[in-house]
Amino acid sequence: MSFPSEKELWQRFELAEVAVYFATADKKSRYYGFGVADEIFSRDIHEIATWAAGKNYPVFGGMPFDDQLHATTMMNGYFLQPKVLYDIAEQHLWGYETNVVTNRSKRRRPEIERVVDETNWVQRVQHTIDAMQSDGTKQKVVLGRQRQVTLSEPLDMAKLIADLQMTQPHNYHFVLKRGNDIFISATPERLVKINDGHLATAGVAGTARRGQDEIEDLQLAATLLNDPKNLQEHAIVVNRIVERLAGMAALTVPKGPTIMKNPQVQHLYTPITGQVN
Incomplete structure (x- = not known):
């Protein structure tokens, strides 16, 4: 079986009833999933953890920020194990393959x-x-x-994912589609990663715009690194993370932040790592 091209996967995403796209900021992990092998609608983290523990390949989803109930069911807590999952980075396939769609009707650009x-x-x-x-x-x-x-036309999902990759190359990408409901995210922040007991998270707080040229960009970064207001906000975030994790892991925290650059803005950034107890 030949592995589908990414353009073919974009087109398939456009026509799928249920689909997910996920990529890490370094793009070492990139997934496209289609269909439903299993799913759960819940905002109970213990119920979700029990459900996910029995799965033999990745699941995708999200929790609501608070107790507010949304008209969109998926936004109240939803996790999905796709029927078929493509690991683009490793060229690996989980689940059951079905035909890849290569033709679709051309849409107008939504206004x-x-x-x-x-x-x-x-x-x-x-x-x-x-x-x-x-x-x-x-x-x-x-x-x-x-x-x-309100848009004049439905979103073109193939173009949306292509645009995410072009305009937000260093961010985490997450697009979850279920029927007419779509959740889209492009963020520089990773909440937490745990691999073989090694924990990685970060404090990302304090923001400035990007410069019009390299000289102005460096000046703005230097100002941000020395701005008392932004440094105070950043320290609050880092200290809070350290307090919450101190009982779970032996942590390594740099003395001060560096700069994380994204296309539109730059942030104060402190990586926090450790070994889970």
Whole structure:
């Protein structure tokens, strides 16, 4: 059996009812999965761990950030073991092969038809400021807001994955598709990796834009590395991670951060490693 090309896998992703794409930041691990060998809808980490323990090849999914219930079922906690899984880096196949689709109808490029932003953003920010001023235990808060965008056409999944690889080459990629629901992520942050008892995580906090040229880029990085506000925020994150993991592993933590560069921004970055007890 000849291994399908990545372009063929992009096209197959476009037409699949259930599919997943995952790649690590260094691209030493890259997977495409299709169909359902098994799946679980849950936000109970113990239930998910028990389900995953019986699997003989990788599973993919995610947990919700909080107890909020979403209209999209997949966003409430979902994990998938694909029926067929391609390991691109190792040229290995798990599961049962089916025909690879090589032809698809050409789509128009989607256009934004409608954008809806949250209207209470300023009030929420003020509420957070008031809470931090009255509660000394709150040192760092990351605020987020939602934007709803209506497109003129469905997303072209083949082009989306190709664009992820071109515009976000050094980030982790994760695309999970189930019917009309799609979760897409491109992030520089890895929560945790454990391999043969060796643990790897990192503190990533403190951000600056990229420069218009190499000289300005280096100047912005130097400013970030010496900025008291960003260094304080970064230290809060690193110290919190170390506190949470101290009882689980003997940790190695550098004295100070370095710079992690991505296409749009650069971050303060401290790798944290250790051996799990």
